[in-house]
Amino acid sequence: MKTKSLWSLVAAGLISVLIVPEVNAAGDAEAGKTKFYTCEGCHGVVGYTNAYPTYHVPRLGGQHADYIVAALKAYRSGQRKHGSMLGNSATMSDQDMQDIGAYVSRFRSINVNLPVTGNAAVGQGKAESCGGCHGEDGNTTDANFPRLAGQHESYLVKALEDYKSGARKNAIMNGIAEGVSEEDMKDIAAFYASQKKGLTIVKE
Ligand code: HEC
Ligand code: HEC
Numbered sequence: 001m002k003t004k005s006l007w008s009l010v011a012a013g014l015i016s017v018l019i020v021p022e023v024n025a026a027g028d029a030e031a032g033k034t035k036f037y038t039c040e041g042c043h044g045v046v047g048y049t050n051a052y053p054t055y056h057v058p059r060l061g062g063q064h065a066d067y068i069v070a071a072l073k074a075y076r077s078g079q080r081k082h083g084s085m086l087g088n089s090a091t092m093s094d095q096d097m098q099d100i101g102a103y104v105s106r107f108r109s110i111n112v113n114l115p116v117t118g119n120a121a122v123g124q125g126k127a128e129s130c131g132g133c134h135g136e137d138g139n140t141t142d143a144n145f146p147r148l149a150g151q152h153e154s155y156l157v158k159a160l161e162d163y164k165s166g167a168r169k170n171a172i173m174n175g176i177a178e179g180v181s182e183e184d185m186k187d188i189a190a191f192y193a194s195q196k197k198g199l200t201i202v203k204e
Pocket of ligand 1: 058060068081084
């Protein structure tokens, strides 16, 4: 009966975040929770933005642990460039990254309602070719690819611009973003950001 009442609250939109246990051999989620403390000032604040250029700090809750680890390693090595994320990853061990990945991936959001400026309906059609890797609605279960559903529109556009300009390097995404116009980026980002089931901020 407990489960039933929880779901009725969810259905009523009163609860938007669930935390589900995810088995992750490499990382210790409890240790990750403690290690995530310094990250919360940005990744645990609703609507927090990067100062310049202005875009929303990415949502990490519900992201694949393996992708989180890969992203942190890319910042640490300097391959992916961002001032504060270099500072935050520089002294982290691989174990720290795995623990944090295990912790943040446990979050699930099932009732996101992010505001968007692009045309999400048009974006759905434009995002068709992305579904094979990121999942039709951006919620891929394949840990090789980041989830995009429920991610901030402005962050998704920024990521696509960085792939297109080559500022962010990835063999697959550099080639894909090359053919995506600025308008298409906005519409596709609006489509993923407006998924109700998706990523969330990390806050307990
Ligand atoms: C000062 C604010 C700030 C703090 C503190 C911070 N981050 Fe970030 N983080 C950002 C921003 C902004 C980005 C997006 C940077 C970019 O465009 O590459 C980001 C990106 C990331 C990404 C990549 C997400 C993706 O979808 O690719 C991960 C993973 C991450 N941060 C983890 C952490 C962890 C773990 C900590 C704590 C050890 C931390 N961050 C602390 C601002 C912050
Ligand atoms: C063949 C598989 C594949 C296809 C198709 C694909 N992607 Fe990706 N995408 C990836 C991989 C792998 C990454 C992680 C790259 C990295 O580590 O920087 C990624 C990363 C991204 C990111 C960054 C996510 C984050 O959290 O920083 C965005 C945004 C994105 N893709 C959008 C798209 C869009 C839009 C399309 C379709 C136009 C698309 N992708 C098609 C494989 C794919």
